[in-house]
Amino acid sequence: MTAPPFPLTWLYVPGDRPETVAKALVSGADVVLVDLEDAVAPDRKEYARAATAELLCEPPPVPVHVRVNALDGPYAEADLKTLSPLPGLSGLRLPKVTSPAEVVRVAEAAPSSDGGAIPLYALLETALGVEQAFAVATSHRALRGIALGEADLRADLGVRGDAGLDWSRARVVVAARAAGLAPPVQSVHPDVRDLDGLAASCTHGRDLGFLGRTAIHPRQLPVIERAYLPAPEEIERAEAVLKAAAADPGAQALPDGTFVDAAVVAGAHRTLALARHRR
Incomplete structure (x- = not known):
């Protein structure tokens, strides 16, 4: 299943909580992002992968992308081997990408259920990743998008205020456009109770050239959609x-x-x- 022509809401959900994933699928999100990486403890990685594989044995009601584990870590190979052939998988999100070679390696190792290329989305979460934005964006025909992982990037840069990330945001927007990719999706707003702050941040993101946003709670979805839809x-x-x-x-x-x-x-x-x- 492919995403809508203009997906605006992308909802993250932990892969080791099947009951929460089931709720996410009917939350109204355009795309559900099942997370096997940061949201899952090490002793739950195998269970999360197995639960996600069970989900993706059949096409779900909305597109499902999976954020796999760190590409240089001990879990990513099994994630890719297990999930990439499944018919319910619409895309893979690759964390902490720092070079085009990483994207190429995944693209060659993870053919889809029909033998084609699975849509890949690279997350740039370090200074090196941002510096490599255009090279990553043009690395392989299977790559469909790039985006920032702002929590990790903020820590890597030592940024205190939100404005300190604007240069990196603009860099990713420009790289995506130059590569002929869709506009990047804005990174998550971590405070699920701060809906006014979320709305203001979305307005700023739209001004910078983003289109849509990832969320970590269903209550954030209508705020994101309103902010990104034309008034x-x-x-x-x-x-x-x-x-x-x-x-x-x-x-x-x-x-x-x-x-x-x-x-x-x-x-x-x-x-x-x-x-x-x-x-």
């Missing part, structure tokens, strides 16, 4: 831009003085496409 006034403006462009294909100005050119028209098309696919 009524954005839709109205996009429609006005396209109407003006249709009437006169040349460059012109809207009644409010805004200059309309090909780039503005392209942005209007993206806005309306997102609005249509989320109705």
Whole structure:
């Protein structure tokens, strides 16, 4: 099963809690991210892998991606060998990627159930990973996206305030666009009770060029969706831009003085496409 054309909500859930995974599948998230890495204690790794394999023996009701364990650790090989052939797997999220070679190695070692390439998503969680963003983004045709893992990156950089991550965020957005990938998904907001802070952070992320966000609790999903969906006034403006462009294909100005050119028209098309696919 593939993700919707514009997936906005991606819900993380621990792989060793099948009952929680079952709830996540009906939570309204566009994509469920089963985590075998940070959310699972070492003595629960094998159980989490087996429970996830059982889930993915049949296609679930929504796309399911799995974040496997560290690629240089003792669990990743078994994760990839066990899960990649299963028909219910829609993608693999690779933690702490620092080089294109890691992506290539996984792509070659993890064919899908039909023999093709499983969609891969690289998480950049260190300074070295961010420095390698474009190289990773162009490493293999199976790679469909890159994103930041901000908790680990914050610790690696010694960043105190949130603004200290903005350069890395912009770097990943630019690398994804330059590689022809979808816009990155924003990293999690760790305080599940701070919905106002989540909304403000999503607005900032959208301003930076992100599209959608990972979540760690279902209550965060509607906040993320509202923040990333075009507001009524954005839709109205996009429609006005396209109407003006249709009437006169040349460059012109809207009644409010805004200059309309090909780039503005392209942005209007993206806005309306997102609005249509989320109705």
